[in-house]
Amino acid sequence: MLRFILRKLAYLVPTFIGITIVAFGFVRVLPGDPVLLMAGERGVSPERHAQLMAQLGFDRPIWEQYLHYLWGLMHGDFGTSLITTRPVLQEFMTLFPATLELGLCAIVLAVLIGVPAGVLAAVKRGSWFDQLSMGTALVGYSMPIFWWGLLLIILFSGILGWTPVSGRISLLYYFPSVTGFMLIDSLLSGQKGAFASAVSHLVLPTIVLATIPLAVIARQTRSAMLEVLGEDYVRTARAKGLPVRRVVGLHALRNAMIPVITTIGLQIGVLMAGAILTETIFSWPGIGKWMIDSIFRRDYPAVQGGLLLIAGLVMIVNLVVDLLYGLINPRIRHN
Amino acid sequence: MSNATLPAPISSGAMRRRALADFWFYFSENRGAVIGFWIFLALVVVALFAPLLAPHDPTQQFRDALLVPPFWQEGGRSEFLLGTDAIGRDILSRLIYGAQYSLFIGVVVVSIALVGGIIIGLIAGFFGGWIDTVIMRVMDVILAFPSLLLALVLVAVLGPGLVNAMIAIALVLQPHFARLTRAAVMSEKNREYVIAARLAGAGRLRLMFKTILPNCLAPLIVQGTLSFSNAILDAAALGFLGMGAQPPTPEWGTMLAEAREFILRAWWVVTFPGLAILITVLAINLAGDGLRDALDPKLKRS
Numbered sequence: 001m002l003r004f005i006l007r008k009l010a011y012l013v014p015t016f017i018g019i020t021i022v023a024f025g026f027v028r029v030l031p032g033d034p035v036l037l038m039a040g041e042r043g044v045s046p047e048r049h050a051q052l053m054a055q056l057g058f059d060r061p062i063w064e065q066y067l068h069y070l071w072g073l074m075h076g077d078f079g080t081s082l083i084t085t086r087p088v089l090q091e092f093m094t095l096f097p098a099t100l101e102l103g104l105c106a107i108v109l110a111v112l113i114g115v116p117a118g119v120l121a122a123v124k125r126g127s128w129f130d131q132l133s134m135g136t137a138l139v140g141y142s143m144p145i146f147w148w149g150l151l152l153i154i155l156f157s158g159i160l161g162w163t164p165v166s167g168r169i170s171l172l173y174y175f176p177s178v179t180g181f182m183l184i185d186s187l188l189s190g191q192k193g194a195f196a197s198a199v200s201h202l203v204l205p206t207i208v209l210a211t212i213p214l215a216v217i218a219r220q221t222r223s224a225m226l227e228v229l230g231e232d233y234v235r236t237a238r239a240k241g242l243p244v245r246r247v248v249g250l251h252a253l254r255n256a257m258i259p260v261i262t263t264i265g266l267q268i269g270v271l272m273a274g275a276i277l278t279e280t281i282f283s284w285p286g287i288g289k290w291m292i293d294s295i296f297r298r299d300y301p302a303v304q305g306g307l308l309l310i311a312g313l314v315m316i317v318n319l320v321v322d323l324l325y326g327l328i329n330p331r332i333r334h335n
Numbered sequence: 336m337s338n339a340t341l342p343a344p345i346s347s348g349a350m351r352r353r354a355l356a357d358f359w360f361y362f363s364e365n366r367g368a369v370i371g372f373w374i375f376l377a378l379v380v381v382a383l384f385a386p387l388l389a390p391h392d393p394t395q396q397f398r399d400a401l402l403v404p405p406f407w408q409e410g411g412r413s414e415f416l417l418g419t420d421a422i423g424r425d426i427l428s429r430l431i432y433g434a435q436y437s438l439f440i441g442v443v444v445v446s447i448a449l450v451g452g453i454i455i456g457l458i459a460g461f462f463g464g465w466i467d468t469v470i471m472r473v474m475d476v477i478l479a480f481p482s483l484l485l486a487l488v489l490v491a492v493l494g495p496g497l498v499n500a501m502i503a504i505a506l507v508l509q510p511h512f513a514r515l516t517r518a519a520v521m522s523e524k525n526r527e528y529v530i531a532a533r534l535a536g537a538g539r540l541r542l543m544f545k546t547i548l549p550n551c552l553a554p555l556i557v558q559g560t561l562s563f564s565n566a567i568l569d570a571a572a573l574g575f576l577g578m579g580a581q582p583p584t585p586e587w588g589t590m591l592a593e594a595r596e597f598i599l600r601a602w603w604v605v606t607f608p609g610l611a612i613l614i615t616v617l618a619i620n621l622a623g624d625g626l627r628d629a630l631d632p633k634l635k636r637s
Contacts, residue, residue: 018476030492135367138624142616144568146575147591147609150598154606158599273483277572291484292576295491307488311479 004326008319015315023308024069027300028062078308079301081294088305092287097180098168099286102278103271105202106209111264114214118221119256122229123248133218140215145274149208149281156204163200166283170197209278213267220263224256231255258329265321269314361629368625374618382434389428390414393585397423402601418603420594426603429585430611436586437567437615440501444566445559447505452512453555457543459513460520471517474510482507483569490578497580500573507569508562515558519551553630560623564616571612587612 035044035052044052057065072078078088117137121130156163164170168182175189183202186194228234229252237247275288283289287306294302363369381388391397403419404411411418417427459470477485482504489503490496523529524547532546573579574588582593587608594604 014472015475015479018472019479022476022480026488026492138367138620139613139617142564142568142613142620144571144575144588144609144612144616146572146588147605147612150591150595150605151609154598154602269481273481276481276483276487277575280576292487295487296577303488303491307480307484310481310484314481315479 001326005323008322008326012315012319016312019308019311019315020070020073021066023304023311024066026307027304028065030300073308078305081299081302083294083297083299083302088302089309091290091302092306092309095285095287095290097177098182098284099275099279099288101181101183102202102205102209102284102286103268103275105206106271106274107213107264107267109206109210110214110217110267114217115221115260118218118260119225119248119253121218121222122225123244125226130222134222137215137218140211141219143211143215145208145211146277146281148211149204149278152204152208153281163204164197168198168201168285169194170201173197205278205282205284208281209271209274212270212274213264216267216270217260217263221256221260224259225252228252228256258325261328262321262325265318265324268317272310272314358629362625365625365628367621368628371618371621371623371625374614375622378434378615378618379438381431382438385431385435389425389431390416391425391428393424393429393432394583395424397425399423402597402604404601405603417607418601420590420604421597421601424583426607429590430587430607432585433587433590433608433611434615436497436580436584437570437612440497440504440570441563441566441619443501444505444508444570445563447502448509448562448566449512449555449559451505452509452514453516453548455509456513456516457520457548460517461524461539461543461547463521467517470513474513477507477510480507482565483572486569486573487576487578490573495578495581497570497584497586500570500579501566504566504569504573508565511558511562512555515554516551519554520547523547523550557623557627557630560619560626564619564623567612567616567619 035049035056035058053059057068060068076089078092080086081088081091084091117133121133124130153165157165169186173186173189173191173194175185175191175194178185178188182198183195186198229248234247234252237251238244242251272288275286276292277288278284279286279288280292287310291303291306291310293299294306362372397415397419400412400415400419401423402421403415403423405418406413406416408418415425415427417425417430419425420429455470455474459467486500486503486507489506490499493499493502520543529542529546532542537546570579571586571588571591574586575592577592580586580589582589590608591605594601594608598605
């Protein structure tokens, strides 16, 4: 197992170096003078220009700049935001819990609905439930989620007035951030109605963000389940006289879950892309909205740092999924 | 009667017709796929004949008709079937012209990604060794980024606009094709027919493109339809975020971006462009599912 882990880690090193090159190169390939570009329409004096060039290291050869950049990364220096002048890593860490909370809720919702729906559809293959749920899944899979979010706002916030339009919690409540998760912090604060307010803000973004992973998980569960249900050992179990529920729940589901877990793990990238759109629509103060805002504000160090951190995060989650996969499926380990 | 004892040599034309009939047989078994196919065909017709079908010019502003609701609602006017937007442009006409953009985006993006991915994948799979390693590591790097994020950053570098958005999306989608091609080439290249062709003196290019490639096409076609719908979705998302096609282009995502501030006042300016995206993507995905069933021999169960 240790060898398996080490091999996987070694495999990641070149990819990670590649990611740093992309993040590093991104600012360098921007057409035009980097300092003027960052200064935007305000412009800078020639002295300040030279000073900034030296400060940012643009006057040195490119490979030296890259090594300097790597050196900084290894010491936790992901650059400094041009707008807030705070370290990018610090900005990221402040906003990340909001995205994590939303992402976790979305994936939990997607799994809780998607897996049972997929299993039931496979067991009752060809039934009206199968057709309805898979039809719905295909619609969900094809959904432009930014539009879906707007529709939900029209219906639930506009017409029915049930949910707020944006933010994480009503401005009426104020309490210190302990965990960064609004659901937990609002409970800890002990303020009446704070938790309900946090939940009502979370519902619509969660549904929107969960839509595509839910559809993918339901479809994948169904096809994995169908494959397993056709295996000999399932037939044997049935032939032994075991009840359907036991065969499906115990024998089939366990093996069908292997590809499903991989699918769930792969949704992290989908979730991050979805978070950009979802957070923009609902003004959710997380990483996705921060990235978009940084792009529009030409805050290139923030974009650079965010790009690297998000890609690194996706990579680590994929590694964990890979390792889990090896853990539950020994055949992979020894391949 | 000699035919009964000696099988007549089958012409390649007949074989192709036979394969096509086979394909249609499996494809048409999937009702959803056939529906998706016809919807897609209808969209192509709408896009091609947009100037004839659209009741108005998509950029013409009717100053006396701002935010007119659809014709069936109170205050609706029959000349604007689906209503007008905030500066008095006919939504139906904009949607019809928008079909041109979406299909054009899909075709261009998939073509670039497909051709690029095939060439890269063929080279990696055929030559192997360090060339393969380097190429596949680069693909891994591209795939490590969430696709929409990478496309966004690329557009930020290249400058917002439809052409740059298409280039960015193609670049992001291309590794999937490269990986598929490489995997297929690796499994095909040591098969007897390839060795036979090699022994017969076929050159590398001929081996790559004429001998091996045609036998790797099925998964690429399936991935192509998937990417087609992804390209439309991503381009619309970029347009929505203000990084894709720029106003006043009647691109559906861009229309949604312009409509955002009116969502609580005029539901139709938001609903219809999104519905158009959904229907288009859904039709392509439906047809794609059918294609996969028809082309993937593993799923063929007679």
